[in-house]
Amino acid sequence: MSRTNKVYSTEFKVKVVRAYLNGEGSYRTLANQYGIRSSTQLKQWVKIFQEAGSTETFERISAGAKGVKNHLKGKRIHFKSVEEESDYFSSLSLN
Template sequence: MAKYSEKFKLRVVREYLDGTLGYRLLAKKYGITAVGQIKRWVRVYKEFGESGLRRKQSKQVYPVQLKLDVLNFMKQTGASYQDTAIIYKMNNPSLIANWYRTFMKEGIEGLMGKKKGRPSMSKNHKEKKRKQEKELSREEQLERENELLRLENSYLKKLKAFQENPNAFLEKHKQRWLSHSKKKGSN
């Protein structure tokens, strides 16, 4: 459950925008310990309106390439998590922070989707796991390795293109991203 309701956030944001109180006084009035939280709410509200303050009900799955693009953009431009989230039309900057931490620990493989939930409690669980690992043929292992190398190669090419001409790369990336977002919105 969310700590603050959508109505509460909206009330605080509107009170700030009316100009009666500043961030610190609002935080004190409503018992919010982090002044930065109110700043984030106001910024998200200005960018996305009331929908930016809503908690997402369904978990959105992002492709690995988008995660890499977001992290690369943030690294190259020095943008904060909040700025990057707004540019990529996301209302959860902590998600980007999690991607960054995972990428630093585990690399590209860490950004790939993982199975969720608890494993089954069968007695033969360890034996099944060993069998599954052995069942990967040499060809399948090579295909997996090729896919990982393709992803790494793609990332390195984009990084090189960005380093050579950051403005052109960002424009191209922005245009491509806008065309993808229009396709999603047209459904």
């Protein structure tokens, strides 16, 4: 039987991280209290939050790079020369 990953909202993550930083409990206690499967997950959020330095940066990091188009995803392009490859990538940066 497989388990699916649970997705937590950024607001939820901030709430739990702040609870930890305010001394409201240990990683394990807060994970149990808020229904997080692993205290290690909470520990990771706290580490990212502390490295981010602000709630806004943490929210941006937690959201990931959604909406950023990867021009190379799913494409296999073969170039005849280095110059042709260079021209192709130069044209992408202009768009």
